[in-house]
Amino acid sequence: MQRAIQLALKAQFRTEPNPIVGAVLVGGSGQVLSEGYHEKAGSPHAEVVALSQHETVPEDAVLFVTLEPCSHYGKTPPCTELILKKKVKKLIIGCQDPNPQVSGRGIDMLRRNGVEVTTGICETACRNINRVFNKHIVTQSPYLTIKAAISLDGKIAMASGESQWITGALSRSRGHELRSQHQAIAVGRQTLVHDNPRLTDRRVGKTGQPIRVVYASRGEIPLDSLFVNDRQTRRILIAGNDIQPEVEQRLIKEGIEVFIGERSRPSVEWGLKQLYQAGVCSLLIEGGAELIASVIREKAADQLCLFLSGKIIGSATAKSWPGELGIEKLADVPHLSIDHIEKLDDDLMLTCFFRRLTIN
Ligand SMILES: NC(=O)c1ccc[n+]([C@@H]2O[C@H](COP(=O)([O-])OP(=O)(O)OC[C@H]3O[C@@H](n4cnc5c(N)ncnc54)[C@H](OP(=O)(O)O)[C@@H]3O)[C@@H](O)[C@H]2O)c1
Structure with a gap:
C-alpha cells in the first residue's frame, strides 16, 4: 500500500476534479507484477493501468488500491467490472471513496461477486492524500x-x-x-x-x-x-x-x-x-x-x-x-x-x- 500511495502522489494537484489513486498488483510470493496511477481527469484509472497488461491475473495475485474502486459510469467505465473481468480474487483497499456515487457500493458489488475485499489498510494516509477531493x-x-x-x-x-x-x-x-x-x-x-x-x-x-x-x-x-x-x-x-x-x-x-x-x-x-x-x-x-x-x-x-x-x-x-x-x-x-x-x-x-x- 505504501508503494501505491507513492504512485498516487506522482499525480498530486494534476487530477482535479478527480482524486489521486495508486494501484499495485502483487504476486503470490510478494513480487510486484504491475502497477499504475491515475494521471489526470479523463485518463485511465489506477486499477485499469495496473491490470491492463494481464488477460487475467494469476490466481494468487492481490491487488492493492489506495481508494475504493468506482462502481459507476463516469468518463471511463466502472473499475469494479474490470476487476471482475480480470478475475482478481483478493483486493486490499486503503480507504472508502467518499463520493456519494460510490461510497461503499464498489466494495459491496465486488464482495457480492466473490472478491475477498479488505479495507482500511494505511487508511489515514490514503484518505489524507485526497483532502481536496x-x-x-x-x-x-x-x-x-x-x-x-x-x-x-x-x-x-x-x-x-x-x-x-x-x-x-x-x-x-x-x-x-x-x-x-x-x-x-x-x-x-x-x-x-x-x-x-x-x-x-x-x-x-x-x-x-x-x-x-x-x-x-x-x-x-x-x-x-x-x-x-x-x-x-x-x-x-x-x-x-x-x-x-x-x-x-x-x-x-x-x-x-x-x-x-x-x-x-x-x-x-x-x-x-x-x-x-x-x-x-x-x-x-x-x-x-x-x-x-x-x-x-x-x-x-x-x-x-x-x-x-x-x-x-x-x-x-x-x-x-x-x-x-x-x-x-x-x-x-x-x-x-x-x-x-x-x-x-x-x-x-x-x-x-x-x-x-x-x-x-
Ligand atoms: N501579509 C500578507 O500576507 C498580506 C496578504 C494580503 C494582504 N495584505 C495586506 O492587507 C491589507 C488589506 O487587507 P484588508 O483587511 O484591509 O482588506 P481585504 O481583506 O484585502 O479586502 C477587504 C475588502 O474585500 C471586500 N469584500 C467583498 N466580499 C467580502 C467578504 N465576504 N468579506 C470581507 N471582505 C469582502 C470588501 O470590499 P467592498 O466593501 O468594496 O466589497 C472589503 O472591504 C493591505 O495592507 C495588504 O497589503 C497582507
Missing part, C-alpha cells in the same frame, strides 16, 4: 486554504498598509508553490488596491496558471490593476447586488466574469458555491485581514498556511491576521490543529487544519 465531492464546494505572511506579532501589514515584504524570498517561493497547488487564488478589494498583486505562480518553468478571483462588493476596483490588465488566465469578480450596471459592463468588457450575489455583500459560502460551479475545486485565499476574517467567521476554511517572519511591527493600528472575528469567549474561538512546521531561512511555515473537518 474528500471536501469538494461531499460538500460541492472548493477546498479552501488561507495563506498569510505575518510578523512575529501577528500583523499582515504596517499601519500604512505596506506589506511587501514581511517574509523572505524562500517563503515567497513556497507561497508561489501553494498557488500552483490550488485551482484559484482570491484576494479582497483592499489587497488589490494596496498591493496590485499578480496572483501568479512565478517559479521558473511554470506553465499553467490558477484562476484569479477578487471579492469586491460594488465591483469598484482599479482599472489599471494587473488583475484587470493581465489576461493570461480566467478572472472572476465576486460582487453584491449593489453593483452598478455600468461597472459590471465595464468589467465584462475587460474579459472578467462577474458573479453577482443575492445581497450587497454576498456570503463567502455563496461565492464558494459559484466558484465550484465554475469548475474550481480548490481555492487559496491570500488576504487581506477582512476577507480572511469573513472566511473564518463563516467556518468555510479547511487549511491555514502561515508564513511567520522574525520581524516585529509593534503597532496597535497595523492589521492583524485575521481581522475581527467578534468572538467573546475563549471556549468559542476556532482551534486549529498544527500539522507541521517548516523552517524557511529566517521564517517558519506553519501548516494547520481547521478542526471542524471530520472528512479529512
Whole structure:
C-alpha cells in the first residue's frame, strides 16, 4: 500500500476534479507484477493501468488500491467490472471513496461477486492524500486554504498598509508553490488596491496558471490593476447586488466574469458555491485581514498556511491576521490543529487544519 500511495502522489494537484489513486498488483510470493496511477481527469484509472497488461491475473495475485474502486459510469467505465473481468480474487483497499456515487457500493458489488475485499489498510494516509477531493465531492464546494505572511506579532501589514515584504524570498517561493497547488487564488478589494498583486505562480518553468478571483462588493476596483490588465488566465469578480450596471459592463468588457450575489455583500459560502460551479475545486485565499476574517467567521476554511517572519511591527493600528472575528469567549474561538512546521531561512511555515473537518 505504501508503494501505491507513492504512485498516487506522482499525480498530486494534476487530477482535479478527480482524486489521486495508486494501484499495485502483487504476486503470490510478494513480487510486484504491475502497477499504475491515475494521471489526470479523463485518463485511465489506477486499477485499469495496473491490470491492463494481464488477460487475467494469476490466481494468487492481490491487488492493492489506495481508494475504493468506482462502481459507476463516469468518463471511463466502472473499475469494479474490470476487476471482475480480470478475475482478481483478493483486493486490499486503503480507504472508502467518499463520493456519494460510490461510497461503499464498489466494495459491496465486488464482495457480492466473490472478491475477498479488505479495507482500511494505511487508511489515514490514503484518505489524507485526497483532502481536496474528500471536501469538494461531499460538500460541492472548493477546498479552501488561507495563506498569510505575518510578523512575529501577528500583523499582515504596517499601519500604512505596506506589506511587501514581511517574509523572505524562500517563503515567497513556497507561497508561489501553494498557488500552483490550488485551482484559484482570491484576494479582497483592499489587497488589490494596496498591493496590485499578480496572483501568479512565478517559479521558473511554470506553465499553467490558477484562476484569479477578487471579492469586491460594488465591483469598484482599479482599472489599471494587473488583475484587470493581465489576461493570461480566467478572472472572476465576486460582487453584491449593489453593483452598478455600468461597472459590471465595464468589467465584462475587460474579459472578467462577474458573479453577482443575492445581497450587497454576498456570503463567502455563496461565492464558494459559484466558484465550484465554475469548475474550481480548490481555492487559496491570500488576504487581506477582512476577507480572511469573513472566511473564518463563516467556518468555510479547511487549511491555514502561515508564513511567520522574525520581524516585529509593534503597532496597535497595523492589521492583524485575521481581522475581527467578534468572538467573546475563549471556549468559542476556532482551534486549529498544527500539522507541521517548516523552517524557511529566517521564517517558519506553519501548516494547520481547521478542526471542524471530520472528512479529512
Ligand atoms: N501579509 C500578507 O500576507 C498580506 C496578504 C494580503 C494582504 N495584505 C495586506 O492587507 C491589507 C488589506 O487587507 P484588508 O483587511 O484591509 O482588506 P481585504 O481583506 O484585502 O479586502 C477587504 C475588502 O474585500 C471586500 N469584500 C467583498 N466580499 C467580502 C467578504 N465576504 N468579506 C470581507 N471582505 C469582502 C470588501 O470590499 P467592498 O466593501 O468594496 O466589497 C472589503 O472591504 C493591505 O495592507 C495588504 O497589503 C497582507
